[in-house]
Amino acid sequence: MNPALHFVQLYEDYQGTDCQQRSFSRGEFLTRSCEIERHIYVILKGGVRAFYVSDKEEFTIRFGYKDSIINSLASFVSQQPSDLYLQALRSTEVKMIPRAPYFDFVHSSFEILKMHNELMTGVVVSQLERELDLLTTSPLGRYERVLERSPQLFQEIPLKYIASYLRMTPETLSRLRSS
């Protein structure tokens, strides 16, 4: 079990009850830009992408897979409107963890807080990797960095969204994949 999922398991044990579940059909939004993010989503089935819109163009910035966690984190933390959209890529089922009980749990013991601190540190490191991806000049370089870090991506996510994530056209990505 990955550390984030283990953390959710401990959350449910602490609450003594399972989280609320919800289904989203393909294309449906878990969170919209300008809404306030009130949940953490644990993906039981399906897939989700987070994207940002600038000058009417969509930039895919994160993917959520089965057994991973996603939300619009800055909005969840600050309770300011989200900059991001979260959208189901296919029929998707999630567990939803609301904010207040989540933070009560985070602060429920030293060990839990330590785990959360390590999870947040891991997020910082992976976000820095992502920033360096974006600054890597050559499309091949960006592709290779991400392929090494997240091979799962290419099994689960439609090519057009991976191309958006890598800031290249689907045609360029197809060419890199086949060469």
Next chain:
Amino acid sequence: MNPALHFVQLYEDYQGTDCQQRSFSRGEFLTRSCEIERHIYVILKGGVRAFYVSDKEEFTIRFGYKDSIINSLASFVSQQPSDLYLQALRSTEVKMIPRAPYFDFVHSSFEILKMHNELMTGVVVSQLERELDLLTTSPLGRYERVLERSPQLFQEIPLKYIASYLRMTPETLSRLRSS
């Protein structure tokens, strides 16, 4: 006192001794790419930039000012070689906090760990802002986002490095500044 600096003050109180200090002259490196980051740097005087090199081009990704904290965080956490260079922008004095006593301190009490967890959460949120900066299509949009968030930048950092940070030419940045 900002939260990060307050945290350092508590670290020194806990150690019962002041941190080691070191001076760097302009252009000197605090950390080089491929080195392992062993310290956190607290800037007492001067300024520092962090940059990443891709295809021989330098991309400035962070700035450290007086009374702020900087290091190559991913390397500091993982003890893998740094992707980044940290370089003094002018004559700079720093306090240096080594890794092992730093983490001992982070785990020294629930309250300290809670503060650290909040600091890391703040880093996550600011890194996401930075990612959206990079994806904002128009140079004016990128400039305005950063001006609103970090007006201090334009007081302290040479224009050519701000331009690199904003992914535009110094000429474009000058034009946006004067219009």
